[in-house]
Amino acid sequence: MLGLFSSLDCSLDVFFVEALLNGVLLAGLLALLALGLNLIFGVIDVVWICYAELVMIGMYAIFYFVQVAGIPLPLSFLLAIGLVACAGTILHYLVIRPVLDQPPINQLLVTGGVLFLLQAAATMAFGIEFRNLGIRLGSVNIGDMSFAWSRIITFAVALGAMILLWQFLTRTYIGTAIRAISQDRQIMPLMGVDQKKIYLATSAIGGGLAGLAACLMVLQYDIYPQIGLQFGPLTFMICVLGGLGNMVGGFVAAFIIAQFITIGGSCVATEWGYAVAFLFFMLVIFVRPQGLFGAKS
Amino acid sequence: MITQKHIAWAVGLAALLLLPLLIRMIFPGTDRYYLHLVIQILIWAFIYTGWSMMGRFGLTSLGHGAFTGIGAYVTVMLWNFAGITPWIGIPVAMLVATIAGVLVGYPCFRMRITGHYFALLTLAFTEFIRLCIIGMRDWTGGSLGTQPARYGDGLSLYAFQFEPNRVLAYYIVLAVWLIGLIIWVKVDRSMDRYALDAASQDEDAAASVGINVTREKLKITALSSAMCAFGGAIYGQYQMYIGPDTIAGLGVSLNIVFAVIAGGIWSLFGPTFGAVFTQVLAETLRVGLRGSETLSKLLGQSALALDTFIYGLLLVLFIIYMPKGVIGTLGERWKRR
Numbered sequence: 001m002l003g004l005f006s007s008l009d010c011s012l013d014v015f016f017v018e019a020l021l022n023g024v025l026l027a028g029l030l031a032l033l034a035l036g037l038n039l040i041f042g043v044i045d046v047v048w049i050c051y052a053e054l055v056m057i058g059m060y061a062i063f064y065f066v067q068v069a070g071i072p073l074p075l076s077f078l079l080a081i082g083l084v085a086c087a088g089t090i091l092h093y094l095v096i097r098p099v100l101d102q103p104p105i106n107q108l109l110v111t112g113g114v115l116f117l118l119q120a121a122a123t124m125a126f127g128i129e130f131r132n133l134g135i136r137l138g139s140v141n142i143g144d145m146s147f148a149w150s151r152i153i154t155f156a157v158a159l160g161a162m163i164l165l166w167q168f169l170t171r172t173y174i175g176t177a178i179r180a181i182s183q184d185r186q187i188m189p190l191m192g193v194d195q196k197k198i199y200l201a202t203s204a205i206g207g208g209l210a211g212l213a214a215c216l217m218v219l220q221y222d223i224y225p226q227i228g229l230q231f232g233p234l235t236f237m238i239c240v241l242g243g244l245g246n247m248v249g250g251f252v253a254a255f256i257i258a259q260f261i262t263i264g265g266s267c268v269a270t271e272w273g274y275a276v277a278f279l280f281f282m283l284v285i286f287v288r289p290q291g292l293f294g295a296k297s
Numbered sequence: 298m299i300t301q302k303h304i305a306w307a308v309g310l311a312a313l314l315l316l317p318l319l320i321r322m323i324f325p326g327t328d329r330y331y332l333h334l335v336i337q338i339l340i341w342a343f344i345y346t347g348w349s350m351m352g353r354f355g356l357t358s359l360g361h362g363a364f365t366g367i368g369a370y371v372t373v374m375l376w377n378f379a380g381i382t383p384w385i386g387i388p389v390a391m392l393v394a395t396i397a398g399v400l401v402g403y404p405c406f407r408m409r410i411t412g413h414y415f416a417l418l419t420l421a422f423t424e425f426i427r428l429c430i431i432g433m434r435d436w437t438g439g440s441l442g443t444q445p446a447r448y449g450d451g452l453s454l455y456a457f458q459f460e461p462n463r464v465l466a467y468y469i470v471l472a473v474w475l476i477g478l479i480i481w482v483k484v485d486r487s488m489d490r491y492a493l494d495a496a497s498q499d500e501d502a503a504a505s506v507g508i509n510v511t512r513e514k515l516k517i518t519a520l521s522s523a524m525c526a527f528g529g530a531i532y533g534q535y536q537m538y539i540g541p542d543t544i545a546g547l548g549v550s551l552n553i554v555f556a557v558i559a560g561g562i563w564s565l566f567g568p569t570f571g572a573v574f575t576q577v578l579a580e581t582l583r584v585g586l587r588g589s590e591t592l593s594k595l596l597g598q599s600a601l602a603l604d605t606f607i608y609g610l611l612l613v614l615f616i617i618y619m620p621k622g623v624i625g626t627l628g629e630r631w632k633r634r
Contacts, residue, residue, distance in 0.1 A: 098617045240414060
């Protein structure tokens with residue numbers, strides 16, 4: 001353990017600032033991932049353990065569209081978002097709907113079965129090799145610091161998507177119905193809102209957000225069947241830390257966790273950044289089980 | 298009085314004791330492979346039984362991959378770097394896992410963290426332990442895993458290494474598995490079981506009749522984590538290889554939970570059936586694919602994932618149509634007749 005921290009060379013220098021800002025850029029992506037999961041939990045009261053696997057399916061879809069089918073990149077992105085939105089709807093219709101009356105933990109585990117299914121399907125279809133689109137967007141240099149364009153674009157798009165979703169939830173009828181149902185599940189059917197339709201619409205939006213995250217992630221990460229295991233636990237942690245179902249809380253939590261990862265990663269080693277983030281998460285939940293911004297139930 | 302049940306137990310036990318002989322007679326030449334399969338099943342059955350101790354009371358932990366990891370790694374690290382025999386190393390590993398389990402469990406139970414939150418919190422714990430194992434790569438070998446140092450010809454009482462002699466290994470893990478079943482029955486017949494049953498249905502009501510809910514839950518957590526650590530250590534001693542993804546981490550946690558649910562979480566033989574089911578499924582598909590030319594041509598190397606695919610599909614179907622598991626559902630049918 002002693003040898004571990006001897007290499008600790010963190011000071012307020014340019015590298016620290018660079019790590020800090022890269023953390024902010026990473027937080028945009030993590031917040032987008034958490035947003036979809038939070039929306040689904042808030043409305044349907046189910047945790048999709050396989051959420052990151054939907055993102056993985058979207059990434060492979062883009063890879064297939066571009067490399068095999070030869071479809072231009074922007075169109076591939078749109079197709080992938082549509083595809084993952086459909087996948088979300090199908091997931092709800094075939095898997096979640098039959099277990100809505102079962103104990104919550106069974107609902108969580110059933111999507112765990114889907115996690116194995118999707119991971120294996122991706123392995124069978126594409127093998128275990130790391131794939132990427134080979135897109136190089138270069139980077140922008142500010143003084144001694146450099147930031148990848150792909151990260152900056154990711155951050156901007158993620159932020160834009162969040163604002164759009166917020167507009168949708170507050171300005172449209174179906175958005176209002178979605179917010180209402182997340183506040184009171186029993187009373188809304190009496191008000192003439194079709195619960196089944198709202199659930200399907202929410203699943204489609206949640207899937208679409210996963211698809212969008214996939215579009216942004218192919219710009220900076222390799223695609224492989226286990227990528228869901230890398231981002232899935234992180235996403236759950238951010239959702240719970242912000243208060244499950246609380247979208248604004250998830251946004252703030254994403255920034256906190258991203259700072260642990262990037263600063264920890266640049267000071268010691270990547271795993272220790274993640275490890276400290278998980279430890280911090282556990283300690284916070286021990287003190288505030290409802291999350292940092294969750295309402296006390 | 299000797300009942301039908303006693304006779305069934307005696308016959309079953311005798312059959313298990315004679316199994317190596319039987320395997321040698323039926324599969325001469327390949328008996329080592331089949332024994333290996335049975336040993337794997339028994340080790341995992343013990344770990345699954347350990348998990349079901351908590352799982353049956355509504356404490357769905359995704360953290361047991363951490364306990365098996367702690368069991369395996371502490372034992373091997375102590376042996377490789379301090380020369381401490383597993384006879385001391387395994388109890389130390391179990392103690393470490395128990396302390397870890399209580400440290401995570403106590404705040405959870407005090408703050409009434411249950412359901413989703415408990416599952417996701419224990420998931421974070423698993424990830425934390427896995428990342429620690431990878432992070433300490435100078436000792437643990439990082440993601441590549443490591444091996445316990447072989448002592449002599451690999452067959453030693455002092456080093457608790459028994460891998461070359463499969464028949465001996467079989468009897469050791471058979472004993473371990475039987476101990477697991479005995480603990481299960483002891484817990485099933487204890488007052489704690491009724492207290493925990495009550496607490497899992499309504500914590501306030503249970504507390505109001507004088508049950509110390511936190512203490513009861515901590516007791517079962519300590520037992521469950523120690524059992525899983527023991528299982529993990531035995532796994533390491535038999536396989537002579539441990540890796541962060543084969544014995545620790547989220548994959549292991551999920552495997553444990555799903556195998557138990559498939560087999561039946563509330564029955565004595567449910568976890569064991571889950572182990573038989575998952576291991577036999579994986580092996581049959583692996584061997585079947587290697588044998589069939591059309592399938593291996595169609596899927597190539599990635600055919601290895603077919604068992605996970607079918608496994609995931611079955612799990613979804615099990616939870617939707619058979620939430621009590623195979624053994625649980627069969628038992629219910631049996632009683633209803």
